[in-house]
Each structure stands twice: as C-alpha cells, then as structure tokens.
Amino acid sequence: EVQLVESGGGLVQPGGSLRLSCADSGFTFSSYWMSWVRQAPGKGLEWVANIKEDGSEKNYVDSVKGRFTISRDNAKNSLYLQMNSLRVEDTAVYFCAREARYSNSWFYFDYWGQGTLVTVSS
Amino acid sequence: QSVLTQPPSVSEAPRQRVTISCSGSSSNIGSNAVSWYQQLPGKAPKLLIYYDDLLPSGVSDRFSGSKSGTSASLAISGLQSEDEADYYCATWDDSLNGWVFGGGTKLTVL
Numbered sequence: 001e002v003q004l005v006e007s008g009g010g011l012v013q014p015g016g017s018l019r020l021s022c023a024d025s026g027f028t029f030s031s032y033w034m035s036w037v038r039q040a041p042g043k044g045l046e047w048v049a050n051i052k053e054d055g056s057e058k059n060y061v062d063s064v065k066g067r068f069t070i071s072r073d074n075a076k077n078s079l080y081l082q083m084n085s086l087r088v089e090d091t092a093v094y095f096c097a098r099e100a101r102y103s104n105s106w107f108y109f110d111y112w113g114q115g116t117l118v119t120v121s122s
Numbered sequence: 123q124s125v126l127t128q129p130p131s132v133s134e135a136p137r138q139r140v141t142i143s144c145s146g147s148s149s150n151i152g153s154n155a156v157s158w159y160q161q162l163p164g165k166a167p168k169l170l171i172y173y174d175d176l177l178p179s180g181v182s183d184r185f186s187g188s189k190s191g192t193s194a195s196l197a198i199s200g201l202q203s204e205d206e207a208d209y210y211c212a213t214w215d216d217s218l219n220g221w222v223f224g225g226g227t228k229l230t231v232l
Contacts, residue, residue, distance in 0.1 A: 037167075044124065045167065045210050045212075061218075061220055095167070103173070110178065112168070
C-alpha cells in the first residue's frame with residue numbers, strides 16, 4: 001500500500017526556518033518525481049516545488065524561490081522541504097504528493113499525504 | 123488569482139448532473155494533460171481524472187472529464203450527497219515551468 005506521511009510542521013516566527021519531511025513506503029520511491037503542494041487556511045491548492053527521480057532537477061513556484069529548498073534521500077525513501085525566511089503568508093497545510101506518469105510524458109498527482117500544518121506567526 | 127479559472131461554486135439536486143469548468147491558456151491546458159481532484163473537508167485531495175479524461179481504478183464512473191482547446195470540464199452524474207466537496211483542476215504550465223491549479227469549485231448537493 002502506498003503511504004506518504006508528512007512531519008515537521010509547527011509554529012514558527014516570521015523569518016524563521018522549518019524542515020518538513022515526507023516518509024514514503026509501498027512503492028519504489030526513486031522512480032517518481034515528487035512534489036510539495038500547500039493549502040492556506042480556507043484557500044485553494046498551490047503547488048510549491050517538485051524534484052526529479054534522482055534529484056537532478058528541481059522546480060519552484062516564484063513566491064518561494066530563494067527561500068525554500070526541496071530535496072530527497074532515495075536511500076531513506078524520504079522527501080524534504082527546507083523552508084527559510086518564512087513569512088506569514090507561508091502559513092498553510094503542506095502536502096507531499098507523488099507524480100505518476102502516463103504514456104511516459106503526462107504527469108498527475110496519484111497519491112497524497114495527509115498534510116502537516118505550518119503556522120508562521122509572531 | 124489562479125492561473126486556471128474555475129467557478130467558485132456549483133449546486134445541483136441529487137441524481138442530477140453537474141459540470142465544472144476549468145479555463146486556461148495555450149501554455150497550460152492547451153499543451154498539457156489536465157487532472158482533477160476531489161477534496162473532502164479536512165482531507166487530502168484525491169485523484170479523480172488524469173490525462174484529461176481517464177478514470178483511475180476505484181473511482182466511480184459517475185465522474186468524467188473532457189478537454190477542448192484551452193478549457194477542460196469535469197462532469198458528475200447521478201449526484202449523491204457524498205459528492206459534496208471541493209474540486210480542483212491542475213496541469214503543468216510551460217511558461218511558468220511549474221504546476222498550476224484552478225481556484226477550486228465547491229459543489230453543493232441540494
């Protein structure tokens with residue numbers, strides 16, 4: 001059974017840092033792109049970043065570039081999001097999601113974790 | 123303001139059919155596959171449709187997807203109370219080099 005379990009959320013002051021983790025099981029982690037997607041309270045989904053199977057390629061939404069870093073450890077089946085210089089507007093539930101591939105070209109999110117809440121407040 | 127445009131809300135009676143639209147541009151829907159997600163209150167999103175119109179295993183065939191040009195649609199037939207949820211479309215945007223989501227549509231079953 002595929003499982004994605006996020007951890008590391010909590011309360012942090014503006015300007016602070018936090019590292020999120022996503023422990024994955026039930027599939028060959030090193031064969032998939034992975035993403036972080038967030039959802040501010042009462043708002044819609046916003047993609048944050050993704051990373052290629054071997055970690056060689058990473059993409060970010062503009063609002064987090066230079067502040068957040070996505071990484072992975074395929075030996076530990078884990079995905080990470082290092083969040084620095086946090087802002088109040090980064091407050092959200094952060095989901096990790098697996099990117100499945102159809103016909104070798106078309107991607108979609110087929111499994112999601114339950115999410116971890118990050119609250120940025122003084 | 124989301125890159126993909128969805129109606130904020132739709133409502134319909136039980137056993138009826140409803141459609142949710144998702145409008146984009148040539149750099150996203152016009153050139154990439156669309157997927158749809160259902161999010162129940164307090165839960166993680168769940169995949170409903172991928173590659174525009176394909177149904178994942180285990181998803182009810184009351185759900186269907188379509189795409190034409192730079193717009194996509196999700197249809198739900200035989201509405202049931204458990205279909206009340208938020209629905210999101212998503213695709214890759216070649217100009218932004220990232221995933222984009224619609225703003226979400228809240229479905230109410232009257």
